[in-house]
Amino acid sequence: MIRIVFRFLLVCLFTVSFAASFAQPRPLTLATYTYADNNRLGNIGPLAEVLSRKLGIPVRTRSYENVKQFIAGLEAGEVDIALISTFGYLLLINRGNSPYTPAAALEVPEGVRDNYKSAIVVHASLPIRQLSDLKAHAADYRMTFVSETSTSGNLIPRAFLSANGLTEPERQFLQVTYSKTHAEGLTALLDRRTDLAAFGSEEYHKALRHDPGLTHQVRLLWESEEIPLGPVLLKNSLDSAQRQKITHALLALHRKHSDALESLRAGWSEARQAEKFRPVDRAFYESYRQRIGASQGLIEQFSGLIR
Secondary structure (H helix, E strand, O other): OHHHHHHHHHHHHHHHHHHHHOOOOOOEEEEEEOEOOEOOHHHHHHHHHHHHHHHOOOEEEEEEOOHHHHHHHHHOOOOOEEEOOHHHHHHHHHOOOOOEEEEEEEEOOOOOOOOOOEEEEEEOOOOOOOHHHHHHOHHHOEEEEOOOOOHHHHHHHHHHHHHOOOOOHHHHOOEEEEOOOHHHHHHHHHOOOOOEEEEEHHHHHHHHHHOHHHHHOEEEEEEOOOOOOOEEEEEOOOOHHHHHHHHHHHHOHHHHOHHHHHHHHHHOHHHOOOOEEEEOOHHHHHHHHHHOOOOHHHHHHHHHHHO
16 A cells, blocks of 8 residues: 555656746846837837746736836736836835846947936026026025926936935925926927926937037026936846846947937837946945935835825
8 A cells, every 4th residue: 555655656756847848937027218209119029038038938928007116016916027227226126125226237438428417497588597596586486397207307416406405495496396297298398388498418419419509598497417228127036047048148238239229228218328338336326326326215205196
C-alpha cells in the first residue's frame, strides 16, 4: 500500500513539473501616461517589442490617463516597467518606500542647451521686468501653471518662486489656475486670461521662432537650468535576471534599436534631443530635488492629490 501511494505521489509530482515546464510565462506590462491627445502607446510599442524579444516573453503596453492614475497603478502593482516623469517619480517616492527602482533615463549630448527647461513668462504690458517687481505686487497678478503633476509647468517654477519668497502662490497671487497643457498656458497669456504663466520654455522659444513679434506681447521673466528626464522604473519583484536584461536593452537601445529610441523621442517633447539611455538611481533624483530647492513640503502638497 505504501509503495502504491509513493508511486502515485511521484507520478503527480512529475505531472505537475512537466506541466509547469510548458506553462506560459507571465506577460510583463510596460506603461506610461497620456499627455494631451497622445496616449503614447504607439511611441512605446517598439520598445515593448525589443524587450519582448530580449526576455522571451510577451510585453504588453498600457497608458494611464494622467500621472495621478499612473502612480495609483504603480502602487497597485499593475506595471512591471514604467516610463514616468521626473516630478511623477518624486511624488511616488515621497509617499514612502517605492516598489520600483530607477534603471535608466534618457540623456542629451554634452553641450546641448535649451533641451528641457521651465520658464515663467509675463505679459509685456505689465511692469514686471525682474523678480523683485513680481514679489512687490504679486497680489495684483494672476498666475497660471500647467498641471498639478507637471515637472516643468509646476514643480520647477514653484520651487523657484518658493526659494525667492513666494512660498504660497495660492495665497500670495491674486489667482492661481492651471492651463492643462504648455501650449494653452502661452495662449492664456496672449489672450490676457492670465498675467503670468509657467510652462516648458520650449513652448516660448518655438512661438518666438514662428513669430518674433511676440516679444511685444510677452516677456521671459525667468528660465530654469536643464531638467533631468524622468526614469524608467523596474518593479522590484522582477527577478534579477529580468532586471539585468531590461537594463542592458535600454542602455544599448541607441546602438541596436535606434528606431525604438526614435519612437520614444517622438512621444516626449523634452526628449527630442536625447541620444541614449544612461544608468540612474534614486539618489540622483533626490540630489536634483535638493539642488532646486523643492522641499519635501512642496512635494507633499501635491502628493496629497493622488491619495
